[in-house]
């Protein structure tokens with residue numbers, strides 16, 4: 149059986165606060181590659197400067213990918229939250245996706261990875277069309293969708309390190325639960341994301357559990373039971389077969 153391939157994906161990144169920086173340093177120390185889902189319209193100059201400094205030091209250690217535009221919520225009462233999806237025209241979605249990508253490119257140049265991660269994990273056919281039109285090469289999202297004729301590579305995230313309350317607030321899990329969920333995924337060979345939100349880690353105990361889980365990932369990786377990649381690695385692999393992902 150082929151080795152399962154995972155990518156770590158931390159969403160809602162737009163500030164290098166103490167929590168983000170602590171985890172970033174931890175990942176560097178453990179040689180753990182992470183995809184940061186950055187919200188383009190929320191970035192401020194100090195964040196851009198700090199991320200560029202991190203890139204200068206460790207250019208291949210992490211990805212900067214596009215997590216929506218401003219993480220707005222356009223949902224109507226009683227429906228699921230979304231920034232991109234039903235209720236928004238193709239034109240509106242395409243404009244936001246393009247604006248977000250331009251901001252990332254302007255800030256990070258070649259360090260920006262052309263991958264789209266829709267906030268709230270929602271989208272519709274117009275979103276997919278707009279992702280293609282913007283020239284983004286990867287779409288990473290939970291649910292599958294009709295993608296016939298689309299050029300981007302589809303990379304799902306079907307493992308979350310946190311649960312969510314009904315109102316969408318993330319809830320941290322202990323390392324045992326996270327590992328049990330990951331192990332349940334191991335027999336399937338495909339490229340899939342391990343999603344998390346650094347800001348969901350609120351207490352020392354939750355941080356210890358998260359680090360325990362990340363350390364367990366390094367053990368599995370070093371034993372060659374799993375592979376950990378970045379989205380940029382996937383784009384670099386010319387012979388990459390996306391038959392399972394597509």
Ligand SMILES: [Zn+2]
Nearest residue numbers: 159160267268
């Ligand atoms: Zn988000």
